[in-house]
Amino acid sequence: MDLELKIFSGSANFELSSDISRHAGVPLGKMEAARFSDGETRISIDDNVRGSDVFIIQPTAPPVNESVMELLIIIDALRRASAGRITAVMPYYGYARQDRKSEPRVPITAKLIANLITAAGAKRVLALDLHAAQIQGFFDIPVDHLYATPVFLEYFKDRSNTVVVSPDAGGVERARAFGKRMTSELAIVDKRRPKPNQSEILNLIGDVEGKRAVIVDDIVDTAGTIVQVAALLKKNGAKEILCVCTHAILSGDAKAKIEDSAISKIITTDTIYHAQLPPKILKLSVAGLLADAIKRIHANESVSSLFV
Numbered sequence: 001m002d003l004e005l006k007i008f009s010g011s012a013n014f015e016l017s018s019d020i021s022r023h024a025g026v027p028l029g030k031m032e033a034a035r036f037s038d039g040e041t042r043i044s045i046d047d048n049v050r051g052s053d054v055f056i057i058q059p060t061a062p063p064v065n066e067s068v069m070e071l072l073i074i075i076d077a078l079r080r081a082s083a084g085r086i087t088a089v090m091p092y093y094g095y096a097r098q099d100r101k102s103e104p105r106v107p108i109t110a111k112l113i114a115n116l117i118t119a120a121g122a123k124r125v126l127a128l129d130l131h132a133a134q135i136q137g138f139f140d141i142p143v144d145h146l147y148a149t150p151v152f153l154e155y156f157k158d159r160s161n162t163v164v165v166s167p168d169a170g171g172v173e174r175a176r177a178f179g180k181r182m183t184s185e186l187a188i189v190d191k192r193r194p195k196p197n198q199s200e201i202l203n204l205i206g207d208v209e210g211k212r213a214v215i216v217d218d219i220v221d222t223a224g225t226i227v228q229v230a231a232l233l234k235k236n237g238a239k240e241i242l243c244v245c246t247h248a249i250l251s252g253d254a255k256a257k258i259e260d261s262a263i264s265k266i267i268t269t270d271t272i273y274h275a276q277l278p279p280k281i282l283k284l285s286v287a288g289l290l291a292d293a294i295k296r297i298h299a300n301e302s303v304s305s306l307f308v
Contacts, residue, residue, distance in 0.1 A: 003053035003084045005298045008045075010058030010074060012067040013273040016091060016287060017057040023291030029054075033070065041070050043077045051084040055126070055294050060094030060113070061272040062249060068094060068113060072120045079121030087124040087297065088117055091271035091290065092247045096131035097219070099138075114138035126293055128271060128286060129218050129246040144303050146293055148246045148269050151284050153181055155267055156214075161239075163187050163208050165215045167229045175216040178244070187213070189229050209237030220245045220266065223254035230262040240264050247271050248281065255281075 008029040009017030021028045030046035056078065058071040071088060078086050098109035110132070117125065118141055125143045130136065136143040156162075162184045166175035168191040179186045187206025213233045215226055220243070230241045241263050248268040250258075255278050258266060266281045277283060289306060296303045 003051060003298075005294075006047065006049055006052045006054045007294065008054065008056045008074065008078075010056065010067065010070050012059050012061050012070070013057070013091070013271070015273055016059070016270050016285075016290075019270075019285060019287030020057060020089075020291045020294065023288045024294055031074070033074075041066070041073050043070070043073045045074075045077050045081050048081075049078055050082040053085050053087075053298050054078050054083045055087045055089050055298075057089040057091070057290075059090060059092035059271050061092050061247075062251065064094040068116070072116055075117065075120040075122050085123045086121055087126055087294075088122040089126045089290065089294065091128045091269075091286065093127050093130055093135065096135055099132040099135055110135050111138040124297065126290070126297065128269075128290065131218055144293060144297060146289060146303070146306055148271075148284075148286055148289070149178060149181060150306075151269060151286055151289060152178070152244050152267060155282075155284060156182060159183060161210075162212045162214055163206065165189065165206070165208070165213050165229065165233065167191060167215055167217050167225050171217060174218065178214075178216045182214070184214070189232065191225065191229075204232055204236055208233050210239050212240040212242065213238040215241070215243040215263075217243065217245045219247045219249060220254065220268070221249040222252050223250065223257045223261075226263065226266075227257050227261040234262040242267065244268075248274070248277075248283075250274065250281075 005026055006029050007021050007026050008031050011033050032044040034042045056074050060067040095109040095113045128146045129148050136145055159182045164175050164179035164184045165187045166172045167189050190203040226243050233241050243263055243266045245268050258280055259278050269286045270283050293303050
């Protein structure tokens, strides 16, 4: 595009934003994010963005409500500063798990967040491993949906004697796609979720005996599911148990659960900031992937080669 490329960062994951900026070869824009004494977010854009192609990087990670509100306020500030185009770069899309009416009188919050982002003034969204692919359809603006699979595949050089495991029926499509690229067999765990953040493991479909089992999920929050799945896999003779997840929220005592579990290692990405991670958790960077997408979107080039 003829518009000047500018990249700004919210406060949710400044480390990732800095890495994206470095990979893209574009310095982060100057912006002040502060709080009024009552906790209200105050944003001031200190660079001229008039007519620019602006990308704002802000995963709506915990504290989710503050991250969402900050993103909306930054978008509004950029719109009122006459930015030419505003793209919300959301490495992690909060509220994505509320993507349908699972029971009467509950909201579809993933759609509400989409409405708010659009109303604030974003013209495009760049997301990574959405919890449900249909969330793209909640927006009336273009959405580029990337996958962290290329980053994970780079880690798995040795793919022999491996079975990919879906921790529930809802994740079968994700696990099957990953397994296809790993040229591995697929196993499925039958799980029930009686309450939010609670899971009940019932059955294992597939053979894991004597094999390296790789659990594939998009989000690890309380870690209850993957810890139970790992116990089931070990009981069924898995030789080694790994887990691949894009977004490691790790709320509550999740880190302690993981350390005490049968899981050998969790391979995750840096979409959510953690000052420190326990030894069993390995963090890979998606900064290069997101930077490539930003440069391609700015140049009006296809990003489909980044979709795996």
